[in-house]
Amino acid sequence: MFSKILVADDIDLNNIATEKAVSELNISSAEYVKYCDDALLRLKKAQIENVPFQLLITDLSFKADHRDAKITSGEQLISEVRKQFPLLKIIAFSIDDRPHKIKKLLHDYGIEGYVVKHRNTSSELKKAIETVWGGKEKYISPSVEHALQDKTTSEIDDYDIQLLTQLSLGIPQENMEAKFKELNITPNSKSTIEKRISKLKDYFHANNTIHLVAIAKDMGLV
Incomplete structure (x- = not known):
């Protein structure tokens, strides 16, 4: 021991x-x-x-x-x-x-x-x-x-969690580029952020960002 x-x-x-x-x-x-x-x-x-x-x-x-x-x-x-x-x-x-x-x-x-x-x-x-x-x-x-053992979130990485976290804190998608630059999170281009949020919506079958955040909270991701 x-x-x-x-x-x-x-x-x-x-x-x-x-x-x-x-x-x-x-x-x-x-x-x-x-x-x-x-x-x-x-x-x-x-x-x-x-x-x-x-x-x-x-x-x-x-x-x-x-x-x-x-x-x-x-x-x-x-x-x-x-x-x-x-x-x-x-x-x-x-x-x-x-x-x-x-x-x-x-x-x-x-x-x-x-x-x-x-x-x-x-x-x-x-x-x-x-x-x-x-x-x-x-x-x-x-x-x-x-x-x-749940494979539902197996494709979600730390970058996705950062996005979901900032959305849950009330940062609008259009302000995310500036927020990521402030936090030194990369990639932080507007197009990359839009594509990733779109991917997350598809992945979780979310109707919009509010629905996406609600799903993320229910799953304990944020």
């Missing part, structure tokens, strides 16, 4: 489930941080001291406060950790149950586990830690595992 793990979560109540799982698994050293920046610093310090962490458990959502943070989300933290500590095992522990988000974390960053938070998650988190420790397979919460 893991002997040293790091938990990044800014809500103390969430750590109750983690602490229970850690206790039952007899993990000798578990450290807790509330900021993503602190998590990365703690990982670096442990590496320098030659006592590295073996597992990172992180939430995805971190509430902004007075502190100036460089890394503001669990996804950003996971991305940085994968670059700097490619062999570190990672379990995401979040209320976010959107299939697209989970697929991205599993496929793009190669995380070893995804646990959806609910009322009694300590037993599931415990099982996830045991599965990841075994090293033979990834752990995905049963509540979302079936959704990941």
Whole structure:
């Protein structure tokens, strides 16, 4: 079993489930941080001291406060950790149950586990830690595992999600070119954006952009 793990979560109540799982698994050293920046610093310090962490458990959502943070989300933290500590095992522990988000974390960053938070998650988190420790397979919460097998959104990429997200935030199609340029999203030409939105309408059989956004929300894409 893991002997040293790091938990990044800014809500103390969430750590109750983690602490229970850690206790039952007899993990000798578990450290807790509330900021993503602190998590990365703690990982670096442990590496320098030659006592590295073996597992990172992180939430995805971190509430902004007075502190100036460089890394503001669990996804950003996971991305940085994968670059700097490619062999570190990672379990995401979040209320976010959107299939697209989970697929991205599993496929793009190669995380070893995804646990959806609910009322009694300590037993599931415990099982996830045991599965990841075994090293033979990834752990995905049963509540979302079936959704990941759905091929409906298999052709939807991050660019499409960006388009759907901006549409859902009220950005009109005619203003999308300027918005994408502002966000440094490419390609951002008017013709490309029009073609992609048209493709999405056809793909989801949407009558218009309002209908398209409604479908995307229902499917948990935005």
